[in-house]
Amino acid sequence: DDGEHGVVKYSFKKITEKASKIFLLDFETGAITLLQSLDFEDADFYELEVQAHDGGGLFDSAKVY
Numbered sequence: 001d002d003g004e005h006g007v008v009k010y011s012f013k014k015i016t017e018k019a020s021k022i023f024l025l026d027f028e029t030g031a032i033t034l035l036q037s038l039d040f041e042d043a044d045f046y047e048l049e050v051q052a053h054d055g056g057g058l059f060d061s062a063k064v065y
Contacts, residue, residue: 004055013061014049
């Protein structure tokens with residue numbers, strides 16, 4: 001899309017407090033990076049929900065495991 005509809009911002013829609021200390025979301029690119037190493041003795045998986053918003057007010061979300 002062009003104009004304001006072509007600008008997409010990302011945010012966590014659903015994330016636990018524990019996961020928020022481990023994962024970082026770049027609000028401009030949607031890239032998820034680690035703030036610390038994963039320890040599979042603490043948790044064998046994490047569930048995050050990411051939401052994307054365009055400048056025109058449209059949005060959608062996706063679950064990330």
